[in-house]
Amino acid sequence: MKLYQLALITVISHFGIVSFANSSCIGDDTGFCELGLSVFQPWCWGYEANCSFDEQLFNRPLCEGSPKPWVNTMEEKIEKFWRQADFGYIQDFLSTISDFCVPRKSHQGHLKCSTNMRYCHSRNLVLDFKEYNFDTRDRFLEDIAERVVIGGDCIVESDKIDMNGQQGGALQSWHRELRKFKTMSMGHNCDVTIERPVVFMKLDAGVNMYHHFCDFVNLYASQHLNRSFSRDVELIRWDTGTLYYQDLFKSVWKVFTSHAIRSLSEFSGKIVCFKEAMFSLPPRMYYGLFYNMPLVPQCYGSGLMKAFSRHTLSRLNIKHRPLDKQVQVTLVPRNTKFRNILNQEELISALNTVGAINLTVIEYNPRHMSFIQQLDQTYNSDVFITMHGAGLTHLLFLPDWGSVIELYNCDDAACYRDLAAIRGVKYFTWEESEALFPQDEGHHPSLGAHKKFTNYSFKLEAFLKLVLKAVDYIIQHKPTVSHHIHTEL
Ligand SMILES: *[C@@H]1O[C@H](CO)[C@@H](O)[C@H](O)[C@H]1NC(C)=O
Ligand SMILES: *[C@@H]1O[C@H](CO)[C@@H](O)[C@H](O)[C@H]1NC(C)=O
Ligand SMILES: *[C@@H]1O[C@H](CO)[C@@H](O)[C@H](O)[C@H]1NC(C)=O
Numbered sequence: 001m002k003l004y005q006l007a008l009i010t011v012i013s014h015f016g017i018v019s020f021a022n023s024s025c026i027g028d029d030t031g032f033c034e035l036g037l038s039v040f041q042p043w044c045w046g047y048e049a050n051c052s053f054d055e056q057l058f059n060r061p062l063c064e065g066s067p068k069p070w071v072n073t074m075e076e077k078i079e080k081f082w083r084q085a086d087f088g089y090i091q092d093f094l095s096t097i098s099d100f101c102v103p104r105k106s107h108q109g110h111l112k113c114s115t116n117m118r119y120c121h122s123r124n125l126v127l128d129f130k131e132y133n134f135d136t137r138d139r140f141l142e143d144i145a146e147r148v149v150i151g152g153d154c155i156v157e158s159d160k161i162d163m164n165g166q167q168g169g170a171l172q173s174w175h176r177e178l179r180k181f182k183t184m185s186m187g188h189n190c191d192v193t194i195e196r197p198v199v200f201m202k203l204d205a206g207v208n209m210y211h212h213f214c215d216f217v218n219l220y221a222s223q224h225l226n227r228s229f230s231r232d233v234e235l236i237r238w239d240t241g242t243l244y245y246q247d248l249f250k251s252v253w254k255v256f257t258s259h260a261i262r263s264l265s266e267f268s269g270k271i272v273c274f275k276e277a278m279f280s281l282p283p284r285m286y287y288g289l290f291y292n293m294p295l296v297p298q299c300y301g302s303g304l305m306k307a308f309s310r311h312t313l314s315r316l317n318i319k320h321r322p323l324d325k326q327v328q329v330t331l332v333p334r335n336t337k338f339r340n341i342l343n344q345e346e347l348i349s350a351l352n353t354v355g356a357i358n359l360t361v362i363e364y365n366p367r368h369m370s371f372i373q374q375l376d377q378t379y380n381s382d383v384f385i386t387m388h389g390a391g392l393t394h395l396l397f398l399p400d401w402g403s404v405i406e407l408y409n410c411d412d413a414a415c416y417r418d419l420a421a422i423r424g425v426k427y428f429t430w431e432e433s434e435a436l437f438p439q440d441e442g443h444h445p446s447l448g449a450h451k452k453f454t455n456y457s458f459k460l461e462a463f464l465k466l467v468l469k470a471v472d473y474i475i476q477h478k479p480t481v482s483h484h485i486h487t488e489l
C-alpha cells in the first residue's frame with residue numbers, strides 16, 4: 001500500500017452539506033457516520049490493513065511546490081505530510097504498539113503501549129491511592145509513581161518500560177505515571193470498580209482554545225488508535241492535585257462522552273480497579289500533532305483534521321445553513337488589551353459597501369456568546385478574519401472551502417498558517433508592512449517591546465485588497481455559488 005500510487009487530485013465530493021449532521025449516527029461506533037459517509041460503502045481512514053487507497057480512502061491531502069530539499073519526489077512529499085499530520089500519523093503509532101505487561105494464562109489483564117509510552121491501553125488495571133491524598137498544587141507530580149501503586153493483572157516487562165522513558169515530560173508521555181507498573185491481581189481488594197471503559201487524559205490549559213484543542217485532537221486521535229468512538233466511556237482528568245481546572249470549552253466534552261468528566265482526586269484514599277482503560281495521547285508530544293508539529297511546506301488538507309472537524313460539529317449538532325450566493329465574512333474583534341484594530345469602523349464601513357459580501361462583526365466573548373454559538377457562526381462563515389491569537393483556532397471549523405485571514409501575525413508566522421494548512425482551508429495574512437501602523441512599540445510584561453502587545457491600524461486600500469483576495473478564493477471554491485458575482489466596489 002503506497003500513498004504515491006494515487007492519482008494526485010481526486011477530490012471525493014460526497015459530503016451532503018445539509019445532511020451530514022444527523023441523529024441517525026446514534027449507535028454507530030465506526031466514526032464514519034458523523035462524517036456523512038454512507039455506512040453501506042466500506043470507507044477507510046488509511047491506516048487499516050485492508051484499505052484500498054484509490055477507492056475507499058475518504059480524503060487525500062494535496063501538495064504544491066518543490067519536494068526538495070525535504071524529499072525527492074512529489075509523491076514522497078504527500079506521503080511525508082500524510083505521516084506528519086494525517087492518518088499516516090495514526091498508522092505509525094499503531095505499528096509500534098506492543099505489550100508492556102503480558103497477559104497471564106486465563107487472565108485478561110494487559111498493558112500495551114506505543115513507543116515511549118505516549119499512548120497506552122490496559123485491562124484489569126489497579127490504582128492504589130491508599131497512601132495518597134492529592135495534597136499538592138502540582139497537576140503532574142514527577143514522583144507520582146513512588147506514591148501511588150499502579151499495576152495490573154499481567155506480567156510486567158520492566159526493562160522495556162525503562163527503555164521507553166526517553167520522552168518523560170508531563171504532557172509528552174505516560175512514562176512517569178506508569179514506570180513502576182507492577183503485577184497485581186485484581187479482585188476482592190478493590191474499594192471501587194469502574195466497569196465502563198475509561199480514558200485518562202492529561203490536559204493542557206483549558207482557558208486557551210489553541211492548547212485545549214490540542215487536547216481534543218489528541219483524544220480523537222487516541223480513539224482512532226482503539227478504533228472506537230463510543231460515548232459510553234468515563235473521561236478522567238489525570239491531575240495529581242486538587243487545583244481548580246478552569247475549562248472555557250466544557251461544551252466540547254459532549255463529543256467524546258455522555259457522562260460527566262471526572263477527576264482523579266475523587267479516588268483519594270481508595271483502591272480503584274478498572275476493567276478497561278486508555279491513556280490518551282498527551283497534548284505536547286515531541287513531533288506532536290498540532291502542538292510542536294513539524295510540517296513539510298505547501299501541503300494541505302489532512303483527513304484526520306477534516307474528520308476531527310466534522311466529527312465535532314456533527315456530535316454538537318451544529319449545522320450548515322443553506323448556501324447563500326453572498327460570501328459570508330465574519331470579522332471577530334478581540335476587545336482585549338492588545339491587538340485591537342484601531343480603525344475598525346473605517347474598515348467595516350468599507351466592507352459593507354461590497355455587494356458580494358455579507359459581513360458579520362461579532363466578538364466571541366463567552367459572556368455573550370456560548371462556545372456552541374461561536375462554532376455555529378464559524379462553520380457558517382466563508383471568510384473568517386481576526387488578529388493573531390488563540391481564537392484563530394476556530395479555523396478548524398470553517399467549511400472545507402473556507403478561508404481565514406490572520407489580519408496580522410505579529411511575526412509569529414507558522415502557528416496558524418500551519419493549522420490552516422492541515423485543516424485544508426486557505427490562509428491569508430497581512431503582507432504590506434508599510435501599510436500597517438502599530439500604536440506603539442508594544443509592552444510585553446517581561447520582555448519589553450513586543451509586536452503582540454500593542455494595537456494596530458491598517459491602511460484601508462491594503463485591507464480591502466487582502467479581503468477581496470479571500471473573497472475571490474471563496475467564489476472559486478464554494479459549491480453551487482454562481483460565478484457571476486462581482487467583487488469590485
Ligand atoms: C476491512 O475489514 C473489516 C473487517 O473485516 C471490514 O469491516 C471493513 O469493511 C474492511 N474495510 C474495507 C475498506 O474494505
Ligand atoms: C476501545 O475499543 C473497544 C472496542 O474494541 C470499546 O469497547 C471500548 O469502549 C474502547 N475503549 C475506550 C476507552 O474508548
Ligand atoms: C447575512 O447573514 C446573516 C447570517 O449570518 C443572515 O441572517 C442575513 O440574512 C444575511 N443578510 C443578507 C443580506 O443576506
Ligand SMILES: *[C@@H]1O[C@H](CO)[C@@H](O)[C@H](O)[C@H]1NC(C)=O
Binds near residue numbers: 336338439442
Ligand atoms: C490597546 O487598546 C486597548 C483597548 O482600547 C487599550 O486598553 C490599550 O491600552 C491599548 N494598548 C496600547 C498599547 O495603547
